[in-house]
Amino acid sequence: MIDMTLDPNADNPAQRTPLVQGGMGFKDVSHAVCDISERKTPKIWFLCLAAALSTLGLLKTSILYLIWEGTGIWGLNNPTYWGWAIVNFVFWVGIGHAGTLISAILFLLRQDWRTGVNRFAEAMTLMAVACAGVFPGIHIGRVWAAYWLFPIPNQMTLWPNFHSPLLWDVFAVSTYATVSLLFWYVGLIPDLATMRDRAKTKYRKIAYGVLSLGWTGANKHWQRYEKAYAILAALATPLVLSVHTIVSFDFTVSNLPGWHTTIFPPYFVAGAVFSGFAMVITLMTVVRHIYKLENLITIRHLENMCKIILLTGTLVGYAYAMEFFIAWYSGVEFESYAFINRAFGQYGWAYFIMIGCNVISPQFFWFKWCRTNVVFMFIISIFVNIGMWFERFVITMTLNNDFLPSSWDYYSPTIWDVSTFVGSFGLFFTLLLLFLRFLPIVAISEVKNCIPEADPHHGDHH
Amino acid sequence: MGHGKNFDEKTVVAPGAKWNKAIAIFGLAGIALIAIACFTQPNKAQFMHSYLTSFMLFLSITLGALGFTMINHITRAGWSVTIRRVQEGFMKNIWLMALLFLPILFFANEIFSWADSRDGKTLEAELKLDTYHFTDAHHGHDDHAEEVHDNHSQDDKVAAPKEVIKKELVAPKDKIGGHPEKNRVRQTQEISEAQDAAEAHIEGEEEEEAHSEGAHDAHDAHHAEGGRFDLAHGRHRAHLEHSLHVKHSYLNQSSFTQRAIIYFIIWIALAFFMFKKSTSQDADGNPQTTILMGKASAPGLMLYALSLTFASFDWMMSLDYAWFSTIYGVIYFAGGIMCMHAATVLAVRVLQSKGYLQGAVDQEHYHDLGKLMWAFMIFWTYTALSQYLIIWYADIPEETIWFLNRYKEGWLPVTYIVIASHFLIPFAFFMSRHMKRNKNICAFFAAWLIIAEFIYIYWQVMPTVTFPITTPFSPSIADALIFLGMAGLYVAAFLLNLKNQNLIPVRDPRLKESVNFVNL
Numbered sequence: 001m002i003d004m005t006l007d008p009n010a011d012n013p014a015q016r017t018p019l020v021q022g023g024m025g026f027k028d029v030s031h032a033v034c035d036i037s038e039r040k041t042p043k044i045w046f047l048c049l050a051a052a053l054s055t056l057g058l059l060k061t062s063i064l065y066l067i068w069e070g071t072g073i074w075g076l077n078n079p080t081y082w083g084w085a086i087v088n089f090v091f092w093v094g095i096g097h098a099g100t101l102i103s104a105i106l107f108l109l110r111q112d113w114r115t116g117v118n119r120f121a122e123a124m125t126l127m128a129v130a131c132a133g134v135f136p137g138i139h140i141g142r143v144w145a146a147y148w149l150f151p152i153p154n155q156m157t158l159w160p161n162f163h164s165p166l167l168w169d170v171f172a173v174s175t176y177a178t179v180s181l182l183f184w185y186v187g188l189i190p191d192l193a194t195m196r197d198r199a200k201t202k203y204r205k206i207a208y209g210v211l212s213l214g215w216t217g218a219n220k221h222w223q224r225y226e227k228a229y230a231i232l233a234a235l236a237t238p239l240v241l242s243v244h245t246i247v248s249f250d251f252t253v254s255n256l257p258g259w260h261t262t263i264f265p266p267y268f269v270a271g272a273v274f275s276g277f278a279m280v281i282t283l284m285t286v287v288r289h290i291y292k293l294e295n296l297i298t299i300r301h302l303e304n305m306c307k308i309i310l311l312t313g314t315l316v317g318y319a320y321a322m323e324f325f326i327a328w329y330s331g332v333e334f335e336s337y338a339f340i341n342r343a344f345g346q347y348g349w350a351y352f353i354m355i356g357c358n359v360i361s362p363q364f365f366w367f368k369w370c371r372t373n374v375v376f377m378f379i380i381s382i383f384v385n386i387g388m389w390f391e392r393f394v395i396t397m398t399l400n401n402d403f404l405p406s407s408w409d410y411y412s413p414t415i416w417d418v419s420t421f422v423g424s425f426g427l428f429f430t431l432l433l434l435f436l437r438f439l440p441i442v443a444i445s446e447v448k449n450c451i452p453e454a455d456p457h458h459g460d461h462h
Numbered sequence: 463m464g465h466g467k468n469f470d471e472k473t474v475v476a477p478g479a480k481w482n483k484a485i486a487i488f489g490l491a492g493i494a495l496i497a498i499a500c501f502t503q504p505n506k507a508q509f510m511h512s513y514l515t516s517f518m519l520f521l522s523i524t525l526g527a528l529g530f531t532m533i534n535h536i537t538r539a540g541w542s543v544t545i546r547r548v549q550e551g552f553m554k555n556i557w558l559m560a561l562l563f564l565p566i567l568f569f570a571n572e573i574f575s576w577a578d579s580r581d582g583k584t585l586e587a588e589l590k591l592d593t594y595h596f597t598d599a600h601h602g603h604d605d606h607a608e609e610v611h612d613n614h615s616q617d618d619k620v621a622a623p624k625e626v627i628k629k630e631l632v633a634p635k636d637k638i639g640g641h642p643e644k645n646r647v648r649q650t651q652e653i654s655e656a657q658d659a660a661e662a663h664i665e666g667e668e669e670e671e672a673h674s675e676g677a678h679d680a681h682d683a684h685h686a687e688g689g690r691f692d693l694a695h696g697r698h699r700a701h702l703e704h705s706l707h708v709k710h711s712y713l714n715q716s717s718f719t720q721r722a723i724i725y726f727i728i729w730i731a732l733a734f735f736m737f738k739k740s741t742s743q744d745a746d747g748n749p750q751t752t753i754l755m756g757k758a759s760a761p762g763l764m765l766y767a768l769s770l771t772f773a774s775f776d777w778m779m780s781l782d783y784a785w786f787s788t789i790y791g792v793i794y795f796a797g798g799i800m801c802m803h804a805a806t807v808l809a810v811r812v813l814q815s816k817g818y819l820q821g822a823v824d825q826e827h828y829h830d831l832g833k834l835m836w837a838f839m840i841f842w843t844y845t846a847l848s849q850y851l852i853i854w855y856a857d858i859p860e861e862t863i864w865f866l867n868r869y870k871e872g873w874l875p876v877t878y879i880v881i882a883s884h885f886l887i888p889f890a891f892f893m894s895r896h897m898k899r900n901k902n903i904c905a906f907f908a909a910w911l912i913i914a915e916f917i918y919i920y921w922q923v924m925p926t927v928t929f930p931i932t933t934p935f936s937p938s939i940a941d942a943l944i945f946l947g948m949a950g951l952y953v954a955a956f957l958l959n960l961k962n963q964n965l966i967p968v969r970d971p972r973l974k975e976s977v978n979f980v981n982l
Contacts, residue, residue: 013538013752014971110541226982241844253855260856263788265848318767322788329775330786331708332860366760 019113019450022295026448029296033191033442034198036291045437052429059134059423062416067143073416077409079402084417085139088424090247090392091275092132093173094268097240098276099125100180103187104236107229113304115446116297119191120287121280122184123439127431128279129177131424136169138420165249172246176239183232189215190225191440244272251395258338258398261326267319271391274312274358277305278384285378287436296442299372306371309384313362316391320359338398346410347397354394357387467978469544469821469966476818478962485954485961492950495943503940508927510572512941513565515923516948518778519801519916521559522794523952526802527552528733529766529795532759535736535752541830543976544822544966548809550740551960552802556733558955560726562948566777567719575929576706576713576783701860702930705784713780721776725769732762737959740967747969770795778919781926785864787853793845800838801915804908807831809956811905813965822966822977825899829981832898832907836888839911843885867925872935876921883914916945 020029066073076083099122106114137146149170151160160167193215196208215221248268251259281302288297327339343351361383364370371377401408435441448454496513503509527549534542571577711717736755743751771791779790810823810831853861868877891897892907920941927933967973 012971013749013756016540230982238840245844245848249851249855252852255856255858260852260858261788262790262849262852263792264852266789266792266845314764318771319788322771322791326786326788329709329712331705331784 017298017300018452019116019298019300020296020447021298024295024451025453026451029442029447029451030194030198030444032293032296033440033444034195036436036441037195037438038198038200041437045433049430049433052426052433055423055426056430057423057426058419059426062420062423063134063138063143065416066138066420071139071141073414074420075411075413075417077411078407079399079409080397080411082139082396082399083411084393084413084421085135086250087389087392087396088421089132089135089139091389092128092135092424092428093243093247094272094275094388094392095279096125096128096132096176096180096276097244097269097272098280099123100176100183100236100240101273101276102280103183104233104240107233108237111304112450113301115443115450116301117280117284117305118446119184119187119443120284120441121276122180122187123435123441124280124283124432125180125276126177126184127428127435128276129173129180130431131428133173133177134424134427136166165246165253168246169250172239172243176243179232179236179239183229183236186225186228186232187443187446188439189213190217190445191443193217194444195440241269244268247272256338256399257327257332257334258342259395261323263319263322267316270312270315270319271358271388274309274316274362275384275388277309277312278381278388281305281309281377281381282385283432285374285381287441289374291441293442296447299374302374302377303368303371306365306377306380309381310362310365313358313384317359320355334403337401341401342394342398345401347394347400350390350394350397354387354390357383358391361387467821467824469819469977471968473818473820474822474965474968476957476960476963476965481957481961485957487954488950488957489954492947492952492954495947495950499940499943499947502943503938506569507572508924508933508936508938509940509944510566510569511923511927512938512944514573514777515916515920515941516945517559517562517566518794518919518923519912519945520555520562520948520952521773522798522915522919523552523802523805523912524555524559524733525729525766525770525795526798526800527806528556528729528736529763529770530799530802531736532732532763532766535755535759536763538756538972540972540975541827541979543970543972544819545806545810545827545831546970547740547960547964547966548806548813549802550737551809551956552805553733554737554959555952555955556726556729558951560730562951563722563726567722570715570718574713574718574780574783575926576709576780577715577718702784709783713783718776721772725773728765728769732766736762741963743970744964744968749971752971767791767795770798778922781923782864782867782929784860784930787849787861787864789845789849793842793849796838796842796845797915797918800835800842801912803831803835803838804911807835807904807908808912811901811908814901818965825901826979826981827976828901828904829895829899832892832904835908835911836892836898839885839888839892843889846884867932868921871925871932873921873925873932876917876935880914880918880921883910884918888914 024032074083074085099118102114102121103118106118136149137143140146140149148158149160149167151162151167160170189212192208192212196205196212199205199208245265245268248264252261252264254260284297284305285302288294324339327335330336342348361380364376364380369376370380397411400411499512500509503512531546531549531553533539534546566573706713735758739751739755739758742748771794774791774794778794779785779787807828810819810827813819814823850865853865867873888907888911892903897903897907924935924941925932970976
């Protein structure tokens with residue numbers, strides 16, 4: 001028997017730390033997760049939803065004013081046509097990488113610890129992608145023509161430029177959103193059936209009954225479910241990489257110094273995973289505490305995520321270093337200028353916020369205390385979130401000192417830049433709160449698989 | 463956890479004396495083949511480039527093993543325990559790679575066109591004489607191409623009689639066989655001669671009439687045609703000079719040597735430490751060793767990543783010293799991990815056919831090794847395609863030239879072979895689970911991918927023999943002999959490393975997990 005009371009932090013290489021703590025059995029797991037949505041809605045939830053909806057209202061107002069007035073309400077200027085809209089887009093898309101990475105890539109790598117966090121992270125992915133999707137739609141200026149982003153046949157025979165990574169972005173992000181949604185939903189089905197079976201009220205019975213697609217838990221169902229899950233994982237894996245790769249192409253295929261550098265694709269992917277995991281930590285530490293899920297989302301889970309943050313943060317640091325080295329090594333004057341200007345020019349402050357938050361702050365996770373202290377990791381994750389927003393800001397603002405000194409300018413955000421960005425958090429948190437209230441936030445059936453009793457050979461010997 | 467599967471304990475111990483014969487045969491054959499290669503290839507520069515090609519391939523396997531061993535420790539991998547010792551055998555081959563590096567160090571000036579037998583100061587001084595050109599070059603390569611060219615034409619070209627140009631028409635090809643050293647950047651003048659020859663060559667083909675008419679007034683002709691020929695046939699002289707100038711503090715023989723020493727110190731220290739700890743656990747079974755190796759792997763991987771990156775810059779990217787790519791180190795890493803898994807599959811397959819590792823490695827391990835091989839093949843494609851696409855799209859002459867040089871002089875078919883062998887064919891035919899779980903098919907694709915990586919490195923290295931002029935594709939028997947010779951030495955050293963050792967970490971705490979795991 002594996003000792004269920006084993007210290008989650010004990011490092012005994014011969015024994016895997018149990019992923020479910022506190023001696024929880026199958027029923028306890030179901031109860032711990034389902035009860036969150038079955039118990040009476042707490043008042044604080046309504047308060048949070050009200051706050052989130054008001055912030056969402058701010059987004060709506062900002063967008064309506066934008067449509068009324070045009071993109072001039074933002075701080076755009078001559079060298080910087082891409083302001084906060086692209087920064088926010090890339091920021092949100094990046095956050096939307098953790099979920100599918102956890103679900104798909106960690107699944108293929110047989111990392112069982114993902115089961116505690118994958119459902120939540122996937123949901124967060126979808127919400128982040130929804131937030132990201134707002135920005136390309138609104139930054140085009142003529143919002144009513146946003147559908148022109150898609151290659152829709154029309155009598156004017158006007159087509160988007162198929163050579164443009166911006167169009168590839170449309171395909172990449174929409175494919176990613178679709179597959180992530182499917183993947184998330186397929187994973188939800190057995191758990192929705194659990195909720196249906198536990199439902200007491202008529203409405204819950206109908207709603208979860210419809211959503212669980214007639215799942216009975218039959219052998220055949222499980223067999224097909226697992227096959228579908230594996231196929232979706234295999235499909236989602238290249239998509240995780242492709243989305244941010246193509247986002248990086250938006251910048252790097254141009255011949256602009258500071259943007260045009262070959263390491264961008266893997267560097268953007270690493271950065272996206274980095275920011276996504278930071279956001280998972282930010283939200284997970286809070287949710288886990290409020291809903292008392294410490295036995296399902298253990299310190300070991302959080303510690304593993306901290307390690308991934310350390311890894312990806314360091315990878316991002318490697319990319320910054322390579323960019324700088326090659327900027328010098330290339331001998332291209334403009335390239336060197338772009339990087340020196342990035343670090344020591346007008347936006348030097350932003351550059352050092354970026355370095356401090358993205359490269360320095362995760363280095364604390366070398367220490368076990370930092371990786372296992374929930375408050376500390378929450379603080380670091382906030383730094384990383386800030387740093388990753390600034391990374392995109394720094395990359396975008398490099399344009400400010402372009403080839404023509406007379407057009408050099410400084411980007412100052414307006415109140416509408418800020419309100420649009422803050423408003424996007426309203427959308428994010430509104431969706432998040434709905435998810436927390438109505439859906440199983442931990443993958444019940446997958447977590448049950450990690451309990452020793454789930455092993456068919458359990459109890460055969462010892 | 464499942465239970466019940468077990469391995470045959472007698473087959474996981476490597477013999478001592480019994481392997482001596484094999485070690486001697488492989489070792490001597492390796493030395494003999496490389497020696498024969500010396501005689502078949504009198505051209506020193508080309509020989510050394512062939513040598514570098516094979517060296518970089520076997521180095522990538524060795525470093526791949528070092529990196530992957532550390533990755534396994536840091537991720538507390540369970541499945542890979544029984545194949546780890548084989549990979550550690552590759553990892554410890556770093557001592558062999560250090561020895562094999564010595565010829566590269568001694569003949570660096572045959573390989574690297576930035577290297578010069580004279581000390582740096584003289585080169586600097588000489589380049590300063592030409593300051594006029596740099597000043598122009600500093601201000602943008604394209605816009606001023608014509609202007610700079612103009613000056614250089616006045617210096618060298620105007621006076622050049624028609625006969626000289628005619629004589630130079632055949633120069634590029636001659637130089638490969640005869641006087642490769644002539645193409646070294648010893649004297650700036652030589653670059654310009656080579657360049658002129660190249661230009662004359664292309665003009666000769668395309669517009670012979672116009673050229674002969676205008677030969678007496680080459681100044682005007684070049685002024686009009688300027689950049690086009692420069693960029694079509696190599697670098698602009700001023701660009702090369704500029705590159706040499708700005709990189710001199712990095713690309714010179716003494717700092718090249720110092721860096722190489724640092725890389726090897728890092729690799730040898732890490733590899734020997736990991737090997738020693740791993741084998742010491744065989745004796746004492748101390749679980750703390752596993753934890754220690756995990757802890758050491760974290761900083762180890764950081765040092766590893768940086769040293770591998772800069773080594774790939776120094777030893778391959780700098781062959782074309784004017785070209786640069788930030789992703790270059792990542793591509794080399796990806797190919798190395800892929801090759802290392804391929805080499806592991808081959809080694810395990812051969813060892814098992816000789817009766818070793820019975821029950822310790824089964825089709826589940828082949829399946830996983832196959833998956834990783836395939837995954838890193840895809841990752842290689844991802845990085846290599848990223849590099850290509852970004853450079854192709856931005857279309858900056860200083861960068862596209864690297865690919866353009868591999869489209870001509872017979873290299874275009876090789877380019878297609880790289881794409882087919884390193885991606886398309888293994889992608890399509892090695893995707894299936896059944897392929898990976900079949901030991902023989904898995905071994906076939908392992909050999910395939912090692913050869914594909916060899917071709918890829920060959921494709922990067924060999925067009926630079928006569929840098930800055932693209933060396934025509936001219937495979938020689940020496941390429942194959944050196945590859946086989948180095949493979950012989952590599953196998954001999956591998957057997958030597960594992961002689962008298964256990965072929966799996968017999969007392970690793972996660973051994974049971976590795977023996978019993980199954981792919982779902």
